[in-house]
Amino acid sequence: MREVEVLIVGGGVAGTTAAETYRAGGGAGEVVIVSDEAHPLYSRVLLPHAVKGKISPEKVFLKKNESYPEKRIETLFGRSVTHVDYGRRVAKLSDGEEIAYRKLVIAVGAKPRDWDVPGADAHPALRLQTYEDAAAVAAAVIPGSRLAIVGSGFIGLEFAAIAVAKGAKATLLNRGPRFWTSMFCAEIAAVMQSALETAGVEVRNHAKVAERAAAGVRLSDGTDIACDLVAIGIGVEVPMEPFGDLRGDHGLAADASLKAKHDGVWIAGDCAEFEDAKLGGLRHAVGNWTNAMAQGRHVGKALLGEDAPYLQLTQYTTNVIPGANLIFLGECRNIAASTSDARVIEEGKKIVEYRVLDGRVIGAILLNAPELRAEASAKISG
Amino acid sequence: MSDEKPVPTEASGKPLKIAKIVIDRDLCIGAASCVVIAPETFQMDDENKAYLVALEGNDAETIKMAAESCPTKAIFLYDEEGNQVYP
Numbered sequence: 319m320r321e322v323e324v325l326i327v328g329g330g331v332a333g334t335t336a337a338e339t340y341r342a343g344g345g346a347g348e349v350v351i352v353s354d355e356a357h358p359l360y361s362r363v364l365l366p367h368a369v370k371g372k373i374s375p376e377k378v379f380l381k382k383n384e385s386y387p388e389k390r391i392e393t394l395f396g397r398s399v400t401h402v403d404y405g406r407r408v409a410k411l412s413d414g415e416e417i418a419y420r421k422l423v424i425a426v427g428a429k430p431r432d433w434d435v436p437g438a439d440a441h442p443a444l445r446l447q448t449y450e451d452a453a454a455v456a457a458a459v460i461p462g463s464r465l466a467i468v469g470s471g472f473i474g475l476e477f478a479a480i481a482v483a484k485g486a487k488a489t490l491l492n493r494g495p496r497f498w499t500s501m502f503c504a505e506i507a508a509v510m511q512s513a514l515e516t517a518g519v520e521v522r523n524h525a526k527v528a529e530r531a532a533a534g535v536r537l538s539d540g541t542d543i544a545c546d547l548v549a550i551g552i553g554v555e556v557p558m559e560p561f562g563d564l565r566g567d568h569g570l571a572a573d574a575s576l577k578a579k580h581d582g583v584w585i586a587g588d589c590a591e592f593e594d595a596k597l598g599g600l601r602h603a604v605g606n607w608t609n610a611m612a613q614g615r616h617v618g619k620a621l622l623g624e625d626a627p628y629l630q631l632t633q634y635t636t637n638v639i640p641g642a643n644l645i646f647l648g649e650c651r652n653i654a655a656s657t658s659d660a661r662v663i664e665e666g667k668k669i670v671e672y673r674v675l676d677g678r679v680i681g682a683i684l685l686n687a688p689e690l691r692a693e694a695s696a697k698i699s700g
Numbered sequence: 701m702s703d704e705k706p707v708p709t710e711a712s713g714k715p716l717k718i719a720k721i722v723i724d725r726d727l728c729i730g731a732a733s734c735v736v737i738a739p740e741t742f743q744m745d746d747e748n749k750a751y752l753v754a755l756e757g758n759d760a761e762t763i764k765m766a767a768e769s770c771p772t773k774a775i776f777l778y779d780e781e782g783n784q785v786y787p
Contacts, residue, residue, distance in 0.1 A: 335769070338765075363731070364772055377773070606731075607771045608732055615737070630736060634731065635729060635730040635731060637730070643748065688744075691744055
């Protein structure tokens with residue numbers, strides 16, 4: 319059986335950054351990245367830009383195939399890990415090969431949730447996670463297309479912006495009574511809906527899809543939404559099955575240093591459910607580019623022997639809908655026992671919503687208030 | 701720039717020196733990954749766009765790593781001859 323110094327499961331920004339940080343810091347051992355995608359690292363953040371035709375599709379790539387051997391990083395593309403024996407330190411791959419490791423980094427990210435309404439299997443729907451997904455969306459959405467978007471999260475907003483950019487007619491189907499009930503106060507939700515409507519997107523709240531048919535979708539209240547295309551953005555889940563007893567509530571369990579409970583194992587990126595030392599030890603999973611990159615970097619240093627808590631305030635931003643520039647700092651979700659402290663700075667436009675847990679600020683949403691980023695970050699860290 | 705220590709790049713073995721950094725504000729989405737890696741070089745401004753604090757804020761390899769971490773490839777690096785080093 320082959321044995322390597324560092325085995326990295328996942329070829330996204332977390333896994334790739336871990337490998338490069340290890341190498342850049344003088345790590346000399348053999349490094350192997352296993353990735354279920356068939357491509358070198360690309361930016362998922364750039365996929366909507368490519369779909370809209372703002373950049374050519376090949377511009378989404380951040381690495382070339384030859385970037386890896388230049389840094390003595392081996393890649394096994396198109397393969398995944400199906401089981402890990404932590405005692406023997408052996409990972410089993412989808413093609414049956416077993417690889418023994420001294421150190422293991424799990425950075426598998428998260429996968430889009432299955433859409434399992436009746437009829438979904440019979441009719442193709444658009445997704446937006448992979449390079450192939452983006453190519454399919456670019457080809458399918460044309461001027462005049464009628465697009466039903468299922469889900470109002472980050473991907474739903476991206477689909478809405480794509481429809482607007484391409485001259486398609488979009489109907490956004492939001493399950494809740496208003497936008498993002500798990501995160502937004504009513505004031506921010508109202509601005510988001512109004513920004514979408516101003517951009518030309520039809521928004522339907524309380525819209526649960528009961529059935530998919532050739533002519534469109536049927537909602538649970540019997541309403542038929544006629545459309546040519548259905549786009550799905552209903553969230554992601556971490557593939558936990560291969561990783562046995564590391565399964566947590568929202569991801570694979572890691573401590574404040576991103577170490578798993580088994581020796582020589584670290585977890586980084588969207589798949590990590592970690593103890594966030596920056597937020598008073600709150601356990602959560604975070605899915606965004608900057609967090610994945612920063613955690614990959616942290617684990618890369620851990621592979622070199624550094625042992626320190628991960629101390630980066632998670633932050634993300636979206637501004638694809640005109641009039642709705644959103645910055646998210648820390649944990650913004652309406653988690654158990656937390657409360658919201660919303661401050662309207664400018665009616666219907668500029669709002670800051672703090673998330674508070676046990677008297678401590680753990681998150682902030684800034685709507686059209688980027689100038690308050692430093693102040694809000696300091697409140698969370700302080 | 702005279703006291704900046706040149707760092708060899710892995711690919712070429714030649715020392716990397718960055719003489720110019722350009723941030724494309726249209727491409728920048730404010731993800732702030734550059735600030736995470738090279739905070740002495742990049743910070744976010746009041747419009748949630750990255751700006752250049754100081755050219756010599758971090759060493760060349762760190763600046764290159766920061767540019768490479770940008771999810772929209774909004775950071776352009778040039779060497780002393782004016783050649784684009786990244787992207």
